[in-house]
Amino acid sequence: MSAQKPAQPNEEIETLADALSIWVGKLSDLVHKVVDTEPIRNVINWARMYSLWPVNITTACCSAEFGAASGARHDLERFGVLPIGSLRQSDLIVIEGTITKKMAKRLRMIYDQMAVPRYVIAMGDCAISGGLFHDSYSIVNGAHEFLPVDVYVPGCPPRPEALEHGIIMLQEKIRNSKVYPQG
Amino acid sequence: MTTTEKPATSSALETVTQEEPGSQTMTLSVGPQHSGSGHMRLIVELDGDIIINAQPDPGYVHRGIEKIIEVRNIIRSIPVIERPSIIDASNLNHAWVRAIEELQGVETPARGQYLRCLLNEMNRIMSHLYWLSIYGVFLGHTTMFMWPLGDRELFIDLAESLTGARITYSYLVPGGVRRDLPPGFTEEAIKRTEYFEKRLDEYENIFFENPLFTSRAKGVGVLSKEKAIELGCTGPTLRGSGVDVDLRKDDPYAAYGELDFKVHTRPDGDSYSRAMVHMDEMRESSQLIRQILKKLPSGPIRRKAPIVVPRGEAYGRVESARGECSFYMVGEGGDKPYRARFITGSYRNLAAIPAVLKGVRLADMPTSWWSIDYWPVEADR
Amino acid sequence: MSLPQQREENLIGILKENFPNDIKGARTIRRSRADVIVAPEKIVDIATFIRDKLGFDHPIGVSAVDYNRESRFEIIYHLSSIKNREQRDIVLNLKESIPRNTAKATSLVNVWPGVENFERESYEMFGIQFDGHPRLEKLFLNDNWDGPPPMRKEIRFPTD
Numbered sequence: 001m002s003a004q005k006p007a008q009p010n011e012e013i014e015t016l017a018d019a020l021s022i023w024v025g026k027l028s029d030l031v032h033k034v035v036d037t038e039p040i041r042n043v044i045n046w047a048r049m050y051s052l053w054p055v056n057i058t059t060a061c062c063s064a065e066f067g068a069a070s071g072a073r074h075d076l077e078r079f080g081v082l083p084i085g086s087l088r089q090s091d092l093i094v095i096e097g098t099i100t101k102k103m104a105k106r107l108r109m110i111y112d113q114m115a116v117p118r119y120v121i122a123m124g125d126c127a128i129s130g131g132l133f134h135d136s137y138s139i140v141n142g143a144h145e146f147l148p149v150d151v152y153v154p155g156c157p158p159r160p161e162a163l164e165h166g167i168i169m170l171q172e173k174i175r176n177s178k179v180y181p182q183g
Numbered sequence: 184m185t186t187t188e189k190p191a192t193s194s195a196l197e198t199v200t201q202e203e204p205g206s207q208t209m210t211l212s213v214g215p216q217h218s219g220s221g222h223m224r225l226i227v228e229l230d231g232d233i234i235i236n237a238q239p240d241p242g243y244v245h246r247g248i249e250k251i252i253e254v255r256n257i258i259r260s261i262p263v264i265e266r267p268s269i270i271d272a273s274n275l276n277h278a279w280v281r282a283i284e285e286l287q288g289v290e291t292p293a294r295g296q297y298l299r300c301l302l303n304e305m306n307r308i309m310s311h312l313y314w315l316s317i318y319g320v321f322l323g324h325t326t327m328f329m330w331p332l333g334d335r336e337l338f339i340d341l342a343e344s345l346t347g348a349r350i351t352y353s354y355l356v357p358g359g360v361r362r363d364l365p366p367g368f369t370e371e372a373i374k375r376t377e378y379f380e381k382r383l384d385e386y387e388n389i390f391f392e393n394p395l396f397t398s399r400a401k402g403v404g405v406l407s408k409e410k411a412i413e414l415g416c417t418g419p420t421l422r423g424s425g426v427d428v429d430l431r432k433d434d435p436y437a438a439y440g441e442l443d444f445k446v447h448t449r450p451d452g453d454s455y456s457r458a459m460v461h462m463d464e465m466r467e468s469s470q471l472i473r474q475i476l477k478k479l480p481s482g483p484i485r486r487k488a489p490i491v492v493p494r495g496e497a498y499g500r501v502e503s504a505r506g507e508c509s510f511y512m513v514g515e516g517g518d519k520p521y522r523a524r525f526i527t528g529s530y531r532n533l534a535a536i537p538a539v540l541k542g543v544r545l546a547d548m549p550t551s552w553w554s555i556d557y558w559p560v561e562a563d564r
Numbered sequence: 565m566s567l568p569q570q571r572e573e574n575l576i577g578i579l580k581e582n583f584p585n586d587i588k589g590a591r592t593i594r595r596s597r598a599d600v601i602v603a604p605e606k607i608v609d610i611a612t613f614i615r616d617k618l619g620f621d622h623p624i625g626v627s628a629v630d631y632n633r634e635s636r637f638e639i640i641y642h643l644s645s646i647k648n649r650e651q652r653d654i655v656l657n658l659k660e661s662i663p664r665n666t667a668k669a670t671s672l673v674n675v676w677p678g679v680e681n682f683e684r685e686s687y688e689m690f691g692i693q694f695d696g697h698p699r700l701e702k703l704f705l706n707d708n709w710d711g712p713p714p715m716r717k718e719i720r721f722p723t724d
Contacts (some may be wrong), residue, residue, distance in 0.1 A: 057216045061245050061269040061560055064313065064350060068339075071316065071332025087216060102707035103215070103222065103243045110216055132263055135254075135721050136247040138708035157263075157269070159349065242704035249689075250714060254721050284592075320572035412646050415623040415678025428646055434596060467712035497640070498597055498655050511627050511642065526642075526682075531625065534678050563704055 025106055032180050041179050048091070048117060049143040049174040050093050052167070055090040055110060059098025062124040062157040069160035079167050092170075095143040097157075098126035098133055104140045111147055119174075122149045125156045132156065205306055208235060213548070215243050225536075225552070229545060237540035241534060245563040249525055254517040257283055259491055261353050267527060268561040269350055271310040272504035273302040275527070276355045281436065282499030282510040282523075283357045295359035295484040296437050296438040301475045302345065302354055303437075303501075304468040305338050308379075309350075310504035311461045312338075314556050315386075318458070319459070321549035322399070327390055337375045344368060345534040359485025369476045376469045383466055391462065400455040404539045404551025407452055414534040418506025419464065420555050423457035427451040430502035441478070444471050454554035488525075492520045505529050505556050529561040572598040572654065575618060583610055595654045603668055604660045611641070611658065611675045619647040620656055626682035628690045632717040635664045637692055641679065643647070643670065671697040689715040 035041065058066070070076045070083065081092070087110055095107065110119065120145040125131030129143035143149050150173060155168035207230055214224035248267065252260040257279075264279050265272035277299060283298040284291070291299070312331040319327025339349050344365050346352040354360055390396060406416070421428055429446040431439040447463035449456035492514035500509040506528025513522040532555050539554040543551050572592040577632060579600060581586050587610075589601040614620050624642035641658040645651040662669050671694035673680050683694045684703045691713040694700060705714075708717050712719065 008351045022449045055216065058222055060222065060246075061266050064270050067313065067316065068332060068335070068349075071335075073333055084282065098244065098246055100243060100245055100708055104243070105707060106215055106243075109555045131246075132266065136251055137711075137714050137719075137721075138245055138247050138705070157350070195653040197694055240706075242702075242706055242708055245704040245708055247714065250719075250721065287588070413621050413677050415625070415676070426646060428652065495598075496593065498657070507624070509624065509642075511640065513629055522627075522629045524625075524629075528626075530681070531678070 036179050042175075044175065044179050045175050049171040050129070052079075052081050052088045052092040052119065052170070054081060054083050054092040054094050055087045055114070056083045057087075057093070057107075057110065058097075059095055059099060059103060060124075060126065062097035062126070065157040065160055066094060066096050066123065066163065068153070069163045074160035074164065076164065079164065079171070081167060087114055090114055091117060092121065093147075094123050095127040095147070095149075096120045096123045098124075098131065099140045099143060100138050101140055102138075104146055107143075108146050119150045119170055120147050121151045121153060121170060122156075123153045123158060123163060123166070125154055128152050128154060190338055198230065211545075214225075214240075215318050216554050224555070225548075225549070227540070227545070230368045234540050234543050234545060234548065237537050241559060243563065244560045246261050249523065252523050252525075253519060253521070257492060257520070258356065260523075261356070262351065264525065265351055265353060266560075267525075267564050268503065268505065268508075268529070268558055270313045271306050271504045271561075272351050273299075273306040273354060274501050276353065277303060277390060278439070278499050278501040278503070278508045278510050280355050280357050280499075281501060282497045283492065284488070285497035285499060286493050286495050286512065286514050287357060287487060287491070288493075289358050289488045291359045291437075292483045292486060293438070293480045294363075294482045295486075296476055297479050298360045298364070298484060299355055300438045300442070301472060302342065302352065302360075304471045304475070305342055307504045308465050309338050309342075311465050314461060314504075314553075315390075318553050320440070321553050322396070324390070324395075330382075330386070332381060332493070339500050341368070341372055344371075356485070356488070359487030360484070360546045361482050362483070364479075372476060373473055376472050380469050383462065387462065391459065393501075395449065397455060399547065399550050400453065400458060400554070402451075402453050402455075403547050404454045404543055404554060406535055406539050410538050411452070411535065414538065415531050416506070416535045417531050418502075418504070418528045418556070419457055419460045420506065420532050420535055421472055422446070423449045423460045423554075424452035430500055430507055434500065435552045436501065438475070438478075442471060442474055444474075454551050457554040457556075474516040478551060490518050492517065503528055505558060505561065506531060525564055527561045527564065529556075529558045532557055533562050569595050570687065571651065575654075575656070576600065578618065579610070579614075581720070582613060586610065596659070597685075599657045599659060601659045601661070604662055607658070607660050608670055608672065608675065611672050614643065614656070614658065615675055618645070618656075619651060620645045621676075622646045623676040623682075625679040626679050628685060628692060628715075630684040630690060630715065630717050632664065635668055635692060636661045637664055638685055639669055639686065639692065641676075644674075667692040668695065669693070670695050673697055689713055691716070 122128050127143045133139055134141055151166045151170045153162055155162050209229045211227050215222050222243040227234050228236040251263055265276050268275055274353045312335040315548045316328050316331040341351055346354045406424050408424045411421050425448055427446050432446050444467050447460055449460055494516055495514055497512050500507055508527050511524040512520050515521040535555055539551050569592045576590040586603045586606040592598050620643040622644045624644050627640045629638045638661050643656045671683055683697055684693050687700050688702045688705050
């Protein structure tokens with residue numbers, strides 16, 4: 001019996017396995033519905049928003065301000081943001097700066113390898129619309145061309161305080177979102 | 184879900200060669216996502232865990248700046264040419280205005296020259312501190328990541344009070360600089376540089392005289408003097424191999440001819456030498472800031488210069504934090520250059536990466552690679 | 565204000581003595597900047613002479629300029645000297661002009677190994693073929709741009 005492909009309720013029930021899989025399918029729907037009610041949903045969202053771990057990748061020059069934001073004075077770790085480990089363990093990708101076509105391919109690969117739920121912050125004018133280099137031959141004008149972006153942080157480069165504001169906005173967005181339809 | 188234009192058919196992923204089964208070596212692709220600074224890839228060929236051959240694969244941040252500066256006028260290009268090495272923006276800006284001023288025949292007044300040197304030296308310290316903090320990420324040394332970034336904020340505040348921006352100043356224009364010192368700047372700068380030099384003593388004790396660092400960096404990633412010269416290396420990479428070349432002394436520009444400072448070199452050419460050259464330069468820049476503020480002459484800071492690139496050729500060179508940054512500019516009249524060739528320190532040091540990494544263990548690769556201070560954004564432009 | 569330009573004139577004098585037919589032009593732009601324009605066929609010999617006899621052992625870089633109205637490319641090797649301390653501030657520009665439609669030049673990698681990456685970049689940005697280069701392929705434009713060499717003057721920008 002496989003929980004991934006529950007038999008449709010209006011198909012002919014031919015074997016015992018089919019009957020069990022319908023029962024399990026209905027059970028997993030029930031679990032989803034229960035988890036998405038207020039108290040459990042708030043706990044899960046609280047855990048997600050205060051432990052956003054970004055992938056260790058720097059795209060271009062905004063990385064200098066991301067580094068300064070993670071540093072001693074504007075400490076991003078007090079928001080729970082800690083760049084650590086492999087990208088399979090991360091749930092946030094910060095597109096810092098200009099995206100060249102060569103890098104865009106790899107960013108998409110990295111995004112696809114991250115586990116759900118995953119969020120995207122587009123940091124800097126170049127990641128929003130191409131910025132200062134918008135007419136160059138080798139760049140992509142904005143991260144939204146190939147990734148679903150959650151928060152845009154404008155600036156060239158944005159101050160660390162602006163990045164912190166962006167992270168707080170993302171946390172508010174997570175607080176008010178449902179647990180399951182994320183992907 | 185694709186990018187707006189079709190991706191190129193010849194992918195660099197296919198340049199990694201396939202070995203025959205049973206061969207001795209293994210080819211590994213390191214990057215562009217790895218712990219430490221991203222946006223660069225190395226294709227290393229390993230025999231066991233010794234690197235036989237390391238080929239860099241740059242181009243992840245290639246934004247076509249040389250083409251952009253041919254279509255924007257010389258003032259609007261200043262933010263564009265500052266961005267390659269954003270943490271060292273003032274030095275790149277200085278190379279640009281040097282080339283233009285040579286073509287125009289404009290001379291900056293003395294006070295403007297000293298203020299240029301002031302911002303250049305502050306940028307040198309900021310860039311070296313950023314280098315040191317990313318070194319901490321590569322080595323797995325969290326204190327080495329946090330402390331330099333905290334002390335860097337001392338100088339970022341000073342730069343912000345002088346120019347109005349944290350890291351991208353656009354402060355130097357042809358003919359001078361844009362703003363004068365705010366009141367109270369000199370006392371604040373002297374206090375901060377004196378505090379910073381005490382911090383440098385602590386850094387030496389905790390980070391560099393620590394057997395955890397010396398055992399990882401001494402004798403690792405050696406670049407001989409002859410190889411460094413014939414490969415065209417520059418900056419701390421060259422000075423760490425015993426060659427005492429520094430453009431501020433060899434071909435003095437701005438106010439450096441009247442200032443008193445030493446050029447620091449180390450003879451061994453290994454990662455430890457290059458790291459210590461960075462430390463010595465930070466100390467030297469800190470005392471240079473105090474010297475500049477003491478010797479600062481009075482007078483105007485800017486002479487009006489037209490927004491035009493006269494006919495001719497000029498070569499503007501500056502010693503930036505990572506080495507020599509230069510512009511070869513060809514003008515034909517009008518407000519845009521006909522050709523502006525941009526050669527940066529990291530681009531020249533790209534040639535040193537295969538030479539430094541040959542024979543190094545894979546585990547020592549981050550130590551050796553980052554000691555060259557190769558900043559991919561600056562090399563790709 | 566013209567500072568003495570004796571050293572630069574001396575260098576040009578020595579070059580003209582040794583290669584009387586191949587130096588097409590030479591001048592001192594100002595103090596510490598000298599230009600030498602040579603015939604492309606003899607550039608390897610002249611470059612070896614400059615490295616060994618004149619002491620210019622440190623390559624700074626290679627630039628290429630597209631003079632499309634004169635139908636030529638100009639390749640410039642920027643050189644500096646570390647061996648001779650008195651010459652350390654001089655930048656010697658070694659120039660050669662090649663016709664635009666058959667853009668072929670000889671690589672100087674065997675004279676100064678450091679010019680390898682620069683010649684690769686000139687190949688991908690302008691389409692200039694360097695004979696004898698060990699690895700003439702794209703350096704920065706892999707996956708970034710698949711069209712004709714972008715730095716040529718006929719490639720225009722949207723905002724142009």
